Amino acid sequence: MTYIDVLPPLVDPAPPASARAGLIGVNRSMPRRSVAVAEQPMISVKDLTIGWGDIIIQKDLSFAVKNGEVFGILGGSGAGKSTLLRFLIGLERPIEGVIDIAGHGRPDLAAGLPPFGVMFQGGALFGSLTVGENVSLPIEEWTKLPDDATAAIARAKLKLVGLDGAADKFPSELSGGMKKRAAIARALALDPELVFLDEPSSGLDPVMSAELDDLILTLSKTLGLTVVIVTHELESIFHIAERIVLLDQVTKSIIAAGDPRELRKSEDPRVSNFFNRRSKES
Ligand SMILES: Nc1ncnc2c1ncn2[C@@H]1O[C@H](COP(=O)(O)OP(=O)(O)OP(=O)(O)O)[C@@H](O)[C@H]1O
Ligand SMILES: [Mg+2]
Numbered sequence: 001m002t003y004i005d006v007l008p009p010l011v012d013p014a015p016p017a018s019a020r021a022g023l024i025g026v027n028r029s030m031p032r033r034s035v036a037v038a039e040q041p042m043i044s045v046k047d048l049t050i051g052w053g054d055i056i057i058q059k060d061l062s063f064a065v066k067n068g069e070v071f072g073i074l075g076g077s078g079a080g081k082s083t084l085l086r087f088l089i090g091l092e093r094p095i096e097g098v099i100d101i102a103g104h105g106r107p108d109l110a111a112g113l114p115p116f117g118v119m120f121q122g123g124a125l126f127g128s129l130t131v132g133e134n135v136s137l138p139i140e141e142w143t144k145l146p147d148d149a150t151a152a153i154a155r156a157k158l159k160l161v162g163l164d165g166a167a168d169k170f171p172s173e174l175s176g177g178m179k180k181r182a183a184i185a186r187a188l189a190l191d192p193e194l195v196f197l198d199e200p201s202s203g204l205d206p207v208m209s210a211e212l213d214d215l216i217l218t219l220s221k222t223l224g225l226t227v228v229i230v231t232h233e234l235e236s237i238f239h240i241a242e243r244i245v246l247l248d249q250v251t252k253s254i255i256a257a258g259d260p261r262e263l264r265k266s267e268d269p270r271v272s273n274f275f276n277r278r279s280k281e282s
Contacts, residue, residue, distance in 0.1 A: 040103055042067045042194055042226040043088065048097030050080065050087045057083045058252050061097070063245050070220050070227045072237045072260065074274070075247030081230045082121050084247070085196050088228070089118060102194070117187035121198035121230070124183075125171040131158065131182045132167030138189045157185040161215060177208035181215065188219075194226040201233050209233060213240050234275060238264075246274060 043065035051057040057080040065071040073081050086092050088099060090107030099106040102115050125134045135154035139145060145153070155167050161181040171179055180200055187195050197216070201209040217240045219225050231237060237244060237260050244263070246256040248270060256263045256271040264275040 040067070041065055041100075042069075042102055043071075043228070044098070044100040045088070046098040048087070048099060049095040050083060050092070051095055052092075056095070056252055058247055058254075061245075061254055063254065063257060065226060065228060066242075068220065068224045068226055069242045070216065070229060070240050072241035072244035073228065073230045073247065074237065074244050074260075076249055076274070077232075079247040079249040080252075081247060082198055085118075085198055085228075085230060089116065089196060115192060116194040116196060117190065117192040118196045119183050119187045119198060119200055122202070123198075125179060125186070127171050129170075130167060131163065131169050131171060131174065134171070134182060135167075135186045135189055138186065142190060154185075154189065157188050158182065160188065160219070161185045175208070177204050177211060180204065180208075180212055184215070184219075188225075193224070194228070196228045196230075198230045199232065200229065201231065201236060206235075209236065210239075216240055234260075246271060 041064035045064070046062050048061040049056060049059040050061070051059075061084070073084060075081050083092075087094055088101070088107075090099075094106075101107055104115065107115075125131065126137075129137075132151060132154045135157050136150045139150045139153055143150070151167070155164075158164065158166055161184050163178060163181050163185065166174065166178065166182070171182070174182065184195075184197070184200065187197070200216070201212050204212065213236045216227055216229065220227050220240075227240075229236075229241065241260055243258055244256075244260045245254045246263070247253075248255040255268065256266060256274075260275070263271055266272045266275070
């Protein structure tokens with residue numbers, strides 16, 4: 001069994017008996033924050049080139065994500081944001097360069113549980129399972145906890161994301177924003193210290209989107225969670241991201257990195273256009 005097997009489906013079929021639903025969870029060997037070397041970044045990327053064969057999606061990427069921060073990966077549609085996530089979590093092998101997650105090197109699909117939770121772009125809950133069962137799936141898959149303990153953990157994760165009492169509902173009974181929260185609860189099921197969220201607020205209205213931002217910020221601040229977020233929502237980025245990288249599809253490279261509120265004032269027209277145009281639209 002490899003991590004390919006834990007990828008959530010693109011559609012939402014009934015899960016097989018051994019469904020791993022999503023979910024990449026926790027690496028017990030991962031250092032806890034309290035004992036981690038303070039200066040060691042949670043993610044370090046050096047001279048990374050991603051793509052397949054002759055197809056280069058992005059090249060020479062270098063950046064670091066600090067422990068406990070909310071870090072944004074930005075760029076126009078097709079720039080390679082989701083692709084970069086797939087490489088960061090070890091689903092693809094880089095053409096060149098180095099990825100290190102929590103000092104453990106590049107996640108190895110064959111070696112064991114990775115040190116993060118993931119909410120994939122458009123990642124759906126299984127419609128045939130209750131919300132609680134959805135959140136329980138990774139716990140059932142990766143631990144030997146008894147059913148009642150698993151259910152209790154799932155309820156606690158749902159409470160954490162403001163979905164107290166929703167465990168017995170089916171996804172179809174939830175609003176769009178509640179579904180996103182439930183998907184985040186599933187990504188948090190095994191207490192990872194790092195989560196990747198790919199477009200978590202897509203399809204939400206501005207109020208729900210802002211509520212989700214507040215949830216992400218709260219999780220980061222109260223749990224010390226490191227969050228890597230991909231989003232088109234510039235208001236979200238200005239609100240929650242401490243730092244970002246901006247991927248450019250034309251040059252296939254990072255054209256800006258740092259505090260998004262500062263980058264908004266950039267003199268590079270590609271950068272200021274991205275931030276200001278998109279922000280006025282939203
Ligand atoms: N397995 C693959 N083989 C070849 N090309 C791929 C593969 N997966 C993605 N691509 C290409 O990589 C490019 C970047 O796609 P990606 O989904 O990463 O963009 P994105 O920045 O996440 O866009 P969006 O904002 O629309 O989600 C696209 O041109 C896509 O067609
Ligand atoms: Mg994408």
